[in-house]
Amino acid sequence: MTQPQTPKSARTILLIEDDPDAAEYLRTLLHVYKFRVIEANGGKEGLRLARQQRPDLIILDIMLPDMDGFQVCNTLRKTEESKQIPIIIVSARDQVHDKVFGFELGADDYVTKPIQEEELIARVGAKIRRAEENFATNFLIQRGALRIDLYAHKVFVNEEELPIKTLELYLLKYLMENEGLVLSRAQILDNVWGNDSNVNDRTVDAHIYSLRKKHRVISNAIETVYGGGYRFRTPETEG
Structure with missing residues (x-):
């Protein structure tokens, strides 16, 4: 049997599946490749691991014990750390409306059980390669002297690298991508922290404060709009 092409180096798959037999089968298959x-x-x-581990692809079942898989898919797409990760739904539910709903929520593919092994592996490899190609062409965000290199997970003012934590980077990215718009704390929480119930408005304020302390360019670029939230203004290029 000819094996479908997979990425050259090991890639990480997050498998969200509650059925032990199905999980063992998929785990074994993925390990073979x-x-x-x-x-x-x-x-x-699954949502916690997606945020913390940032896998290369997620295989998601629909029928889960604590959350509907469609809800998980929707949350993954609304959360900054996971919004770009390819999602393949693998489910015994084969109705057209289920497939359409999954795609509408942001799934990249929908595979019905019983699984055709070579087809699934080919789909997994293709989704990962496409995501990496897209990411490689969209990894740089620059506004004036301030630059985020998403590929390297670094932030620079001109050529000076700034120390930054993961959530700070995603917060700065969200602000820069919405340059000129007043973003409420609720919007920021929803888009950067997702469904994390342990955060509130003060969490946003604390992270903004931390970002401003990194460099005066960032401090000058992030404007507080009283009663509204925060707004990013492109900083002047430093000489």
Whole structure:
């Protein structure tokens, strides 16, 4: 049997599946094709792992014990850390309306059980390669002297690299991508932290404060709009 082409180096798959037999089958199949697999048996755990581990692709079941898989898909697409990760829904539900709903929520593919092994692996490899190609062409965000290199996960003012944590980077990215718009704290929480219930308006303020301390260019670029939220203005290029 000819094996479909997979990425040259090991890629990480997040498998969100509550059925032990199905999870074991998929895990074994993915290991055969040299993928690294991390697993969650529920939606909430899957969302946490997606944020923390940033896998290369997510395989998602619909029927989960704590959250509907469609809700998980929707949340993944609304969360900054996971919005670009390819999602393949693998489910026994084969009705057209289920497939359409999955695609509307942002799934990249929908595979019905029973699984055709070579087809699934080919789809996984293709989605990862396409995501990497898209990411490689869209990894740089620059506004004046301020630059984010998403590929390297670094932030620069001109050529000076700034120390930055993951959530700070995603917060800065969200502000820069919405340059000139007043963003409420609720909008920022929804788009950067997703469904994390342990955060509030003060979380946003604390992270903005931390960003401003990084460099005066960032401090000058992030404007507080009283009663509204925050607005990003392109900083002047430093000489």
